[in-house]
Amino acid sequence: METHDSFQLVVPEAPAIPGLGFRRFHGEADLPMIAAVINASFAADGNSERMTAEGLANIHAHPVHWDPQQDSLLVELDGALIGHANTEWREEDDGARFHFINLHLMSEWRGCGLELAMQHHMERRAWMVASAGPSGACHWLASKVPETWPARVEVLLSLSYAPNRYYFEMQRSLDDDLPHAPLPLGLSLRPPLPEHYRAIWEAGEECFCDQRDHVAPSEEMYQTWVAMPELDPSLWLVAWDGNEVAGAAINVVHEGTWGETDDLFVRRPWRKQGLGRALLVGSLHLFKARGLTNAGLGVDAENLSGALGLYESVGFRPYQRVVVYRKRM
Template sequence: MSTTDVPEPDSPGLVWRPLGEADLPRWHALTQAVEAADRPAERYTEDDLRDELLAGSWKDPAHRSLAAEDEAGRLVAFGLVDVRPGDVSTVRAFLWGGVHPEHRGRGLGRQLLAWQCAVGRQLIAAAPGSAPGELVLHSDEKLADRTALARAAGFEVRRYHLVMRRLLTGEGATPLPQVPVPDGLRVLPWSAELDEQVRLAHNEAFADHRGSEPRTREDWQRWVSGHRDARTDWSFVALVDDPSSPPQVAGYTIAFAFEQDWVDGLKEGWTGLLGTRRAHRRRGVGAALLAASLQAFARDGMDAAGLDVDRENPSGALGLYERLGYAPHQVEVVWGSAVPR
């Protein structure tokens, strides 16, 4: 999917243009300045930015990215629009961007978001099928300026994500939970041979989760099991214990080590995905898998364990995490704006 030209913002002293690979060092410097001011839970390396811009056959930076460059050649604002293939019930256009703290208050964020919304609507209109569309953006709850910007652009709060943490060492840490594996199942380390089955199990497990859409094989391998920060040695799969039949995935957890996020001095093992297929829910599968990851984090010297969860998750995931010792650390707001088709 591509777009027709959307008019770029007009800002005195700035040139607006798409991002390219040659911009990565300057773009990274800009994101670091934004992160230093806003203190988000998620930080970006230069390789992360390259992935955001280029990783994926559907990426089209010439039409889906925009940056503002000042007269000295510094990047002072950026925005990306990402519509991933594979969305079924809702075609989502993810909007991500930022403005250098020294250039805020000039209307750059408002202009940039207007451009992103226009591109997002075009991409949604061009997507196959007739499913409704949604513009999506995320912000930290504590950032009042981002809240005001989203509301002024017509976005509404769709849900709140809690970023949660469990200490593994030091003051406040509690003993690791000992969770039995449910009868008829066995928990094994993740393996490449099971990866496709885990992807399919994930798509089934999250089919009834708000804001979730199926992951294609390319998307899964780039952003989940094949991601540079994935720690498959901290990841586990629950299988139905029946040697007479092919392996059947009942649940799974995929963990990561995002070292760029360890800005408060704590090494953290991150649970990126945890899911249980419907037929195996309410049996303690998720607790057993998460306990296995906690043991792996502790074994390898992590100081803390982290994850995020929809505050209103109907599966009871929040209660599970609290029982295993996790507590809220930050709150992220997910904003949406419907795009009829």
């Protein structure tokens, strides 16, 4: 049986802050505190996305390429959680393995040396994971950081990371008149049933293979997705051509005030017909009918499908740029 002391961690680069401590993930009781830290970190960067303890429970119950006990770091001050980090790897279609290091830190403790200490600790863990992987693979360390967190950016640049990919977080008010966009002829919207979920997910993965950072799908990824507590099929718009999924908008609601189009995709045979625009505009009307005030989404700034132009054409505007920094291992 593990003792409380067995969860404590030594982080040599830690700043000299009285009461500061580091430990591993204990279990389910930690999840509400981790969610609170993640949400405070999001809020500090102006990001409207929110995480729930229930959502974290699903992620921890279906870990994909990470171990919640070994690959997490919790930062405490006098016993109260102020920071959280984890590392997970993903293999892209070209075989390269990216070991992502994700950090969340409350705003009042940013810029005092914790970013460097947490990054170093997670890098050491990522190296251990990489060394246990297949020989000959190309390994990279990577972190996705909003430009509103300059102390984190400075740390990554000082450690020889370089910017590699850029993303925009975008929002649109739902208070004004919304555009209209009809479905292409021959297509129809039908409510998704549980027996449709896998076909919808597989259709999305088929489309996302065009993206630069696509990760080959796995059964673990599907099980995590379908078990997400925020997954609400009543918010989805799925376009059908007979019994085939032509495209879909997978929407979620955050804290009851704004809706996010988490995924928007159109399969190749139905592209260039206005289906993506119809699904996006339909999502705006759906959100407004639910009494929401804002809509949001994220996009690769260099998306080859022209998604950024589509989103701007229906009123979305960037409010935050997020950068992926990477370094060869």
